[in-house]
Amino acid sequence: MPSRKFADGEVVRGRWPGSSLYYEVEILSHDSASQLYTVKYKDGTELELKENDIKPLTSFRQRKGGSTSSSPSRRRGSRSRSRSRSPGRPPKSARRSASASHQADIKEARREVEVKLTPLILKPFGNSISRYNGEPEHIERNDVPHKNTQEKFNLSQESSYIATQYSLRPKREEVKLKEIDSKEEKFVAKELAVRTFEVTPIRAKDLEFGGVPGVFLIMFGLPVFLFLLLLMCKQKDPSLLNFPPPLPALYELWETRVFGVYLLWFLIQVVFYLLPIGKVVEGTPLIDGRRLKYRLNGFYAFILTSAVIGTSLFQGVEFHYVYSHFLQFALAATVFCVVLSVYLYMRSLKAPRNDLSPASSGNAVYDFFIGRELNPRIGTFDLKYFCELRPGLIGWVVINLVMLLAEMKIQDRAVPSLAMILVNSFQLLYVVDALWNEEALLTTMDIIHDGFGFMLAFGDLVWVPFIYSFQAFYLVSHPNEVSWPMASLIIVLKFCGYVIFRGANSQKNAFRKNPSDPKLAHLKTIHTSTGKNLLVSGWWGFVRHPNYLGDLIMALAWSLACGFNHILPYFYIIYFTMLLVHREARDEYHCKKKYGVAWEKYCQRVPYRIFPYIY
Ligand SMILES: NC(=O)c1ccc[n+]([C@@H]2O[C@H](COP(=O)([O-])OP(=O)(O)OC[C@H]3O[C@@H](n4cnc5c(N)ncnc54)[C@H](OP(=O)(O)O)[C@@H]3O)[C@@H](O)[C@H]2O)c1
Numbered sequence: 001m002p003s004r005k006f007a008d009g010e011v012v013r014g015r016w017p018g019s020s021l022y023y024e025v026e027i028l029s030h031d032s033a034s035q036l037y038t039v040k041y042k043d044g045t046e047l048e049l050k051e052n053d054i055k056p057l058t059s060f061r062q063r064k065g066g067s068t069s070s071s072p073s074r075r076r077g078s079r080s081r082s083r084s085r086s087p088g089r090p091p092k093s094a095r096r097s098a099s100a101s102h103q104a105d106i107k108e109a110r111r112e113v114e115v116k117l118t119p120l121i122l123k124p125f126g127n128s129i130s131r132y133n134g135e136p137e138h139i140e141r142n143d144v145p146h147k148n149t150q151e152k153f154n155l156s157q158e159s160s161y162i163a164t165q166y167s168l169r170p171k172r173e174e175v176k177l178k179e180i181d182s183k184e185e186k187f188v189a190k191e192l193a194v195r196t197f198e199v200t201p202i203r204a205k206d207l208e209f210g211g212v213p214g215v216f217l218i219m220f221g222l223p224v225f226l227f228l229l230l231l232m233c234k235q236k237d238p239s240l241l242n243f244p245p246p247l248p249a250l251y252e253l254w255e256t257r258v259f260g261v262y263l264l265w266f267l268i269q270v271v272f273y274l275l276p277i278g279k280v281v282e283g284t285p286l287i288d289g290r291r292l293k294y295r296l297n298g299f300y301a302f303i304l305t306s307a308v309i310g311t312s313l314f315q316g317v318e319f320h321y322v323y324s325h326f327l328q329f330a331l332a333a334t335v336f337c338v339v340l341s342v343y344l345y346m347r348s349l350k351a352p353r354n355d356l357s358p359a360s361s362g363n364a365v366y367d368f369f370i371g372r373e374l375n376p377r378i379g380t381f382d383l384k385y386f387c388e389l390r391p392g393l394i395g396w397v398v399i400n401l402v403m404l405l406a407e408m409k410i411q412d413r414a415v416p417s418l419a420m421i422l423v424n425s426f427q428l429l430y431v432v433d434a435l436w437n438e439e440a441l442l443t444t445m446d447i448i449h450d451g452f453g454f455m456l457a458f459g460d461l462v463w464v465p466f467i468y469s470f471q472a473f474y475l476v477s478h479p480n481e482v483s484w485p486m487a488s489l490i491i492v493l494k495f496c497g498y499v500i501f502r503g504a505n506s507q508k509n510a511f512r513k514n515p516s517d518p519k520l521a522h523l524k525t526i527h528t529s530t531g532k533n534l535l536v537s538g539w540w541g542f543v544r545h546p547n548y549l550g551d552l553i554m555a556l557a558w559s560l561a562c563g564f565n566h567i568l569p570y571f572y573i574i575y576f577t578m579l580l581v582h583r584e585a586r587d588e589y590h591c592k593k594k595y596g597v598a599w600e601k602y603c604q605r606v607p608y609r610i611f612p613y614i615y
């Protein structure tokens, strides 16, 4: 008898751990001692699978959807099909009485659900794009004309029949999980009944950020607020009780030369981004199953930028110009961002529907803000991805350096103050960490969910460089002498925050990359109907957003370095708390939609969102 059933190089279907879904995999090798196959999924993930969890491709193709098997797993599969078929379909009476156009809408809606859910079935990381909490393989597809899609459907239906558990959990947890599963099925059925037509047309959606009035206010209010804050900070006594300084007229702040310098900076970053160095990776699957490619060279861009800045300093380039024209630079960046946002909105009008962001609504003002197109690209140049990490984030570090030099010049110091050194090095660490872990950006809400519009353009290109450098800007004109014991406490605080922030982010990223990573074997998970599991121990069992907690602790350390004379340097932590609390609520909303009852279970087990025992 042969000791192995599948040969190296053979393409088969392998079960995705923790789920009953099968994906195409290639057999890489077989270990005769452990009887495990090493297989490679299409997204590059390599896992070890038991023979039982591997099926030949043919076994999927030959079977028909309407199996009559009476095995428990099959019974479950067929039950689910008939269950989900009815809620996904409008009631018969409604269908009979519906007008032709309504029928067309329904067909369109079904097609949409189909298109959105297809990648969920075939790609292990596919569910992040779904706005829909359902077991996709059970959706009725009678209206789908595409042969391949039908094939995929048969395949995925088949996959749901095979419910042998590839378990990463202790056996007793299985019973609990089955309970969750059955609750989820009911939840899914209910949700389907309510939402089949609601999820499809983007116009029938809840708007975030206070809807149209909210985003209108943000778009006009934030730039004004930014200039007020910078002007206040330049005052000798920047107390909040003082009357806010008058805003200068725009033409007084406009300098074409400054705008030229800003454009030059932007172009340098474009050139660095286009350099063919660094690994190319695939992002999460899009609505149509495509995966965009991204080159990870942010860290190289940072090294090259440092070399350019170092050389310019050595050549005697006057960096003080940036400090003395700081407001002019902020205006140049704002103008650039407005032009960019208009361009993004205009081009999005021609974008195919599949390329639109799940956050877009059909309302022009709202979409201008949130971004209509999900991944606007010029050729391979990804505008959102580029702006998120390059000109603004690296610009923030350069501005901090400008402030450090300005402090030495204005305060006539031979060396920068300890406070300035702390702020500069803490924030440098933060930016380098983001660039080093660039790949993690691909799974953030910004890349997966939000479009590229005014919100991210302004956030990335104006808010980050000019507000996140605010503490360094403050220290230039408001010196703060930090004692060494105080500095030590602040360093410890920053270190604790960093450990939590990095530990949580790395743990989640590693788990999402390879759920059966042996290093994570000690962690408990909750099964979800999407095939992806949720961590319920480790950092993610402490609070539901441990990475936000770490981020906030670090932010506090940055502010503390500026002393207690004014509240201005604490603006960042106040704003950041609001941003993350709001972001957490948005993420929670999306996760609830995605994971349904499993998410509720997670919330029960991990009751606090960000701050243990507080919130
Ligand atoms: N400095 C700033 O201004 C700023 C602003 C925003 C964010 N950040 C930082 O950026 C980093 C990324 O933040 P983010 O807002 O994109 O969100 P995030 O917390 O990294 O990601 C949220 C996603 O993680 C997954 N997830 C949630 N709970 C999980 C669990 N228990 N087990 C496994 N996966 C789970 C879910 O997605 P899936 O299940 O689909 O994978 C969820 O949508 C954070 O460290 C944050 O502090 C910084």
Ligand SMILES: CC(C)CCC[C@@H](C)[C@H]1CC[C@H]2C3=C(CC[C@]12C)[C@@]1(C)CC[C@H](O)C(C)(C)[C@@H]1CC3
Pocket (backbone or CB within 6 Å): 218, 222, 388, 389, 393, 433, 434, 441, 444, 446, 455, 458, 459, 460, 463, 464
């Ligand atoms: C209305 C506006 C003021 C909202 C502005 C929000 C932006 C400032 C943030 C939205 C997403 C944020 C983000 C980072 C910085 C701030 C935002 C652009 C980030 C680049 C910071 C470093 C992290 O490591 C990160 C790369 C994960 C992160 C991504 C999200």
